[in-house]
Amino acid sequence: MSVNIAIDGPAGAGKSTIAKKIAKKLGYIYVDTGAMYRAMALYLLREHIAPSDTDGINEKCAEADISIGYENGEQIVYLNGENVNGLIRTEEVGNMASVSSPNPNVRKKMVELQHKLAASKDVVMDGRDIGTCVLPHAQVKVYLTADSRVRAERRYKELADKGIASDLDTIEKDIIERDHQDMTRELSPLRQAEDATLIDSSYMTIDEVVEAVIALVSD
Ligand code: DC
Numbered sequence: 524m525s526v527n528i529a530i531d532g533p534a535g536a537g538k539s540t541i542a543k544k545i546a547k548k549l550g551y552i553y554v555d556t557g558a559m560y561r562a563m564a565l566y567l568l569r570e571h572i573a574p575s576d577t578d579g580i581n582e583k584c585a586e587a588d589i590s591i592g593y594e595n596g597e598q599i600v601y602l603n604g605e606n607v608n609g610l611i612r613t614e615e616v617g618n619m620a621s622v623s624s625p626n627p628n629v630r631k632k633m634v635e636l637q638h639k640l641a642a643s644k645d646v647v648m649d650g651r652d653i654g655t656c657v658l659p660h661a662q663v664k665v666y667l668t669a670d671s672r673v674r675a676e677r678r679y680k681e682l683a684d685k686g687i688a689s690d691l692d693t694i695e696k697d698i699i700e701r702d703h704q705d706m707t708r709e710l711s712p713l714r715q716a717e718d719a720t721l722i723d724s725s726y727m728t729i730d731e732v733v734e735a736v737i738a739l740v741s742d
Contacts, residue, residue: 528542531664533702540729549740554637554647557620557650558608558611562601562602563587584629655711668722675691
């Protein structure tokens with residue numbers, strides 16, 4: 524049976540950084556489910572669907588074929604055969620993903636793909652509903668969080684490193700808004716699974732968090 528590690532938590536808690544490192548250390552596959560919702564959001568934006576257009580999202584999401592591949596250990600997301608990794612990290616796509624991901628048709632499609640990936644391989648999967656909905660029987664479940672100010676500072680630094688100027692207060696406000704959207708939606712809201720271990724990464728280094736999760740695997 525394949526081993527599944529589920530890591531959930533709010534935006535900017537460090538899920539993907541941590542999950543990638545754990546996957547590398549353990550020789551597992553890393554599955555970034557947020558990237559799948561982002562690829563779907565990119566498709567909807569390209570089709571000029573408004574975030575409020577539920578019927579449009581319902582109809583158009585059926586046309587988007589999203590698949591996952593790996594190149595040099597890196598996850599590649601394909602949208603109708605096109606590698607869209609370089610196009611899905613913008614705020615616009617992130618906001619559309621947050622608004623379109625609660626749609627039942629969108630979720631059904633993405634969760635089917637996630638089940639397929641986790642059934643055949645040892646995976647570290649990160650997202651919002653992995654431990655609660657997608658992989659309820661995962662051997663290890665982690666809820667990774669951090670203070671909203673700390674998360675905003677990390678994002679601010681990430682942008683600054685890329686030479687992009689931004690405003691810390693605006694970033695924190697967006698993060699709080701995104702948390703609220705992800706936690707209060709009707710379908711598969713972000714929440715800690717009852718059997719998940721809570722890790723607050725606010726004052727931990729990346730390596731400390733990685734070690735804490737790996738200790739859970741070998742328990
Ligand atoms: O982790 P991220 O920022 O790349 O995720 C983008 C959006 O996708 C986020 O606002 C919530 C949604 N998402 C989701 O609904 N379920 C998941 N398993 C992963 C992400």
